[in-house]
Amino acid sequence: MQRYIRGQQTAEMVADDHDYAPVASTRARAIPAAERFWQLAKNNKLLIAALLVAGLLIGLLATFLATPQYESSARVEISRVVGNVTEVEGVQTEDAVLDGQYYQTQYELLRARSLAERLVRELNLTQDEQFLTAFDLGDLSGNSEAAIASLLLNRIKITPVGSSNLVDIHFTSPDPALSAKIANAWAEAFIAANLDRRFGATIEARSFLEKRLTELRQRLEDAERELITYSVDADLFTIETPSAGEGGTPAAQTLVASDLQTLNAALAEASTARIAAESALQAGGGALAFENAGAVQPLRQQRSQLAAERARLRATAGEQYPAVAALTAQIAELDQEITSELSRSGGAARAALVSRQREAVDREQRLRARVNELRGQFVDQRRDSVQYTILQREVDTNRSLYNALLQRYREIGVAGVGDNNIAIVDPAQPRNVPTEPNLPRNLLLSLLIGAAVAAGIIFLREQLDQSIRDPAAIYEELGVPLLGSIPRVPSDDIEADLLSKHSELYEAYFSVFTNLSFLTDRGMPKTLMFASARPKEGKSMSSVALANIIASRGKRVLLIDADMRHSGLGSYFSLPKSKGLSDYLSGSDNWSAMIVRGAPFAFDVLPPGRRPPSAAELLSGPRFADLLLALEDRYDHVVVDGPPVLGLADAPLIAATVAGVVLVVEANSGKLRMIAQSVERLERGGAMLFGGLVTKLDQRNVSYGYGYGYGYGYEYGSKDAKKEAEG
Numbered sequence: 001m002q003r004y005i006r007g008q009q010t011a012e013m014v015a016d017d018h019d020y021a022p023v024a025s026t027r028a029r030a031i032p033a034a035e036r037f038w039q040l041a042k043n044n045k046l047l048i049a050a051l052l053v054a055g056l057l058i059g060l061l062a063t064f065l066a067t068p069q070y071e072s073s074a075r076v077e078i079s080r081v082v083g084n085v086t087e088v089e090g091v092q093t094e095d096a097v098l099d100g101q102y103y104q105t106q107y108e109l110l111r112a113r114s115l116a117e118r119l120v121r122e123l124n125l126t127q128d129e130q131f132l133t134a135f136d137l138g139d140l141s142g143n144s145e146a147a148i149a150s151l152l153l154n155r156i157k158i159t160p161v162g163s164s165n166l167v168d169i170h171f172t173s174p175d176p177a178l179s180a181k182i183a184n185a186w187a188e189a190f191i192a193a194n195l196d197r198r199f200g201a202t203i204e205a206r207s208f209l210e211k212r213l214t215e216l217r218q219r220l221e222d223a224e225r226e227l228i229t230y231s232v233d234a235d236l237f238t239i240e241t242p243s244a245g246e247g248g249t250p251a252a253q254t255l256v257a258s259d260l261q262t263l264n265a266a267l268a269e270a271s272t273a274r275i276a277a278e279s280a281l282q283a284g285g286g287a288l289a290f291e292n293a294g295a296v297q298p299l300r301q302q303r304s305q306l307a308a309e310r311a312r313l314r315a316t317a318g319e320q321y322p323a324v325a326a327l328t329a330q331i332a333e334l335d336q337e338i339t340s341e342l343s344r345s346g347g348a349a350r351a352a353l354v355s356r357q358r359e360a361v362d363r364e365q366r367l368r369a370r371v372n373e374l375r376g377q378f379v380d381q382r383r384d385s386v387q388y389t390i391l392q393r394e395v396d397t398n399r400s401l402y403n404a405l406l407q408r409y410r411e412i413g414v415a416g417v418g419d420n421n422i423a424i425v426d427p428a429q430p431r432n433v434p435t436e437p438n439l440p441r442n443l444l445l446s447l448l449i450g451a452a453v454a455a456g457i458i459f460l461r462e463q464l465d466q467s468i469r470d471p472a473a474i475y476e477e478l479g480v481p482l483l484g485s486i487p488r489v490p491s492d493d494i495e496a497d498l499l500s501k502h503s504e505l506y507e508a509y510f511s512v513f514t515n516l517s518f519l520t521d522r523g524m525p526k527t528l529m530f531a532s533a534r535p536k537e538g539k540s541m542s543s544v545a546l547a548n549i550i551a552s553r554g555k556r557v558l559l560i561d562a563d564m565r566h567s568g569l570g571s572y573f574s575l576p577k578s579k580g581l582s583d584y585l586s587g588s589d590n591w592s593a594m595i596v597r598g599a600p601f602a603f604d605v606l607p608p609g610r611r612p613p614s615a616a617e618l619l620s621g622p623r624f625a626d627l628l629l630a631l632e633d634r635y636d637h638v639v640v641d642g643p644p645v646l647g648l649a650d651a652p653l654i655a656a657t658v659a660g661v662v663l664v665v666e667a668n669s670g671k672l673r674m675i676a677q678s679v680e681r682l683e684r685g686g687a688m689l690f691g692g693l694v695t696k697l698d699q700r701n702v703s704y705g706y707g708y709g710y711g712y713g714y715e716y717g718s719k720d721a722k723k724e725a726e727g
Contacts, residue, residue: 040458048454055450059442069436070176072428074169074183075161076190078106079421103160110158110169110190116149119182119189134175156186166425176430183428191422209409216405220398227391234388254385260374267367274360303334468667468675474692477672478679480663483691484512486538488698495572498545499600501552509545512693516546516662519690524550525659526632528690529562529640531651533678537666538695540568543641547603555636557603558595562654563643564608564615573598573605580609584627585618591627592634604635615643619653628657645678652685660688667697 041048080102109115125131126144135151157170169190171183310327317324468474471485486508489497497503501510517523530546532539540563547559561569564582569575575596584591591606598605612618631638640658643650655661661682665675682689 040462044454044458047457048451051454052447052450055446055453056443059446063437063439063442066437067174068434069172069174070179070431071170071172071435072176072179072183072431074187074424074428075426076167076169076187077165077423077425078103078167079165107158107160107167109193110167111153111156113149113153115186115189115193116152117145118193119152119185120145120148122189123185130175130178134173134178152182172435176432180428180430187424191420191424194422195420206409209405213402213405213409216398216402220395220402223391223395223398227388227395230388230391256374256377260371260378263367263371263374267364267371270360270364270367274357274364277357277360299334299338303331303338306331306334468665468672468694471667471694471697473672474665474694478676478692480679480689481691483515483662483693484508485697486542486693486695488696494541495600498548505545509542510549513546513549516690519660524637526636527628527638527640527658529642529654529658529661530664531642531645531655531661531678531682532664532666533644533646533674534670535566535568535644537664537670539664540572540641542662542664542693542695543639544569544572544601547639548601550637550639551601551603556634557637557639558606558631558635559598559603560606560638560640561608562640562650564612565643565648567608569605569641575605575607578607580607582609582612582615582618584609585621585623586612591630616649616653619650624654625657645681646674652681652687655682655687656685660690662690663692665692665694667694
């Protein structure tokens with residue numbers, strides 16, 4: 001659409017021949033946006049009501065047909081692992097930033113796909129009949145684990161509780177028990193995943209050590225088994241003996257070595273006993289045998305005591321003291337007894353010594369033979385002990401490695417135990433009342449959607465509508481001054497309204513008459529044509545109304561029906577089928593005989609005459625201009641009801657001969673593009689555009705500030721036009 005913006009230039013144009021200047025229009029005062037929207041709503045109340053009702057019905061239907069959904073919530077507490085241990089302001093500020101990052105990270109981890117997949121594996125949801133039945137997942141093809149994880153992520157909702165450390169985990173499903181189960185399992189899986197991340201290295205180390213311990217345990221068992229088998233085959237039976245080494249660690253030796261050690265000690269004792277017996281025998285029997293020495297020994301002890309007592313008394317009393325003499329006599333008797341006893345036991349002592357010497361020799365020989373036998377066995381075992389020592393060393397090595405790894409495993413187990421910073425505060429419980437569908441919310445949402453759709457449709461209609469809704473668009477879009485706005489009135493009241501000076505229609509046209517009166521310093525132009533882009537836009541009504549108002553001012557007025565193809569004045573006058581404009585243009589010069597009275601109005605009318613074969617050819621000649629010159633002498637004003645501009649050449653030809661043209665535009669109909677083309681055609685033909693006149697304004701135009709309180713809902717012309725306007 002070509003946009004014509006002439007603005008002030010058009011308002012300042014002056015016709016060279018007639019000194020006419022158009023009146024610039026002023027835009028009607030804009031009304032508030034809220035009032036405009038209200039008027040738009042009123043204008044489209046049926047559409048809005050229909051969409052709202054449809055939205056409510058859809059909401060009700062969707063609510064009643066929807067599967068009930070039950071939501072369960074588990075609440076967990078997430079605490080920071082490392083706290084701020086200083087009072088430095090900068091560190092506190094940094095910790096506050098890290099806190100935000102930490103908790104945001106935890107929220108995202110709660111929504112992580114890896115957590116959902118972990119839950120699917122832990123609960124074995126791909127085989128869980130309760131889960132599959134609740135979501136109608138009878139046939140899972142392809143990657144079922146990923147599909148179920150996506151389903152869980154779509155139904156899980158993570159909601160932080162205010163500015164606290166608490167987080168709510170919501171899960172919704174058709175089964176209340178399943179919802180609680182999944183919500184609790186989600187919280188537990190998150191705690192387990194958190195522990196895995198925190199102690200992952202320790203767990204990996206423990207797993208590695210467990211594997212190594214298993215291997216070493218097997219190796220140690222195999223080595224011990226091989227050592228025992230070899231010791232049995234080689235008859236290497238060992239026993240542990242206390243060691244004199246540091247720490248008193250037991251030492252192991254074979255039975256042969258132990259026996260050899262014991263017998264060797266016994267052999268040494270036997271050799272010592274033999275040597276002692278031989279020495280006693282070689283002494284000639286002077287020495288008593290051990291068993292005979294027992295009888296002499298008490299006598300000798302008694303003599304010694306008496307001799308000591310006598311010596312003490314001699315020192316104090318002298319030799320002649322009676323007690324000394326008595327002691328001397330007793331000592332002599334004891335000497336005799338000792339001598340007698342020695343004489344009696346001398347032969348028996350020698351025989352005992354010979355017997356003891358023989359026994360000692362015999363015992364020594366037997367022990368020596370056994371020691372020599374064990375020494376041979378010991379030498380053989382020493383040869384076999386080399387392999388035994390190798391096997392023993394393998395056992396000791398494996399045992400040391402096993403003990404060391406076992407100790408390390410225990411240490412890691414103790415180090416890996418830490419405080420869990422995530423805990424379940426409130427486990428999820430099954431709900432008896434479904435959370436979805438929510439009837440009040442769905443109805444409200446349906447109303448909002450219906451209202452939004454209605455608003456969108458109305459907005460699109462307003463934006464896509466190329467008709468004139470706002471009369472000010474005549475000036476803003478086309479640069480044509482707005483001369484007036486005419487309301488829609490009942491078709492059967494038009495004649496009465498035009499004749500009544502108190503009617504709204506009369507007042508509207510009187511405003512147009514006033515604006516046209518300011519075009520020149522002499523008032524209303526003498527010749528004026530009403531034109532429109534299309535038929536039935538109100539140009540005939542406007543020409544009749546203006547002619548009537550001018551005539552009511554005492555002026556001589558002639559209304560020329562120049563639409564020779566399809567006259568529109570027949571609705572307002574009972575014109576006789578006589579000669580008219582076409583006849584004059586065809587060559588008849590008696591134009592005064594063609595003029596009739598436009599009863600009941602007080603002006604004359606020149607009918608269109610017979611319909612010519614080519615109206616454009618008749619108008620292209622000079623006769624129409626000559627007619628206007630002749631009429632100006634007889635009438636004060638000549639108003640021409642012109643034909644439509646588009647599709648015909650008649651209007652531009654007529655417009656070039658009159659003082660100016662008023663372009664009549666029907667509101668809420670047609671397209672702005674067509675009006676612009678009409679303006680362009682008139683201007684190319686040399687017409688002077690006085691301005692535009694917007695007709696048939698109704699309630700649809702109230703939102704633009706052009707209501708005037710007129711009776712909306714009516715129209716000009718036929719009932720078909722009325723139905724078109726109401727539609």
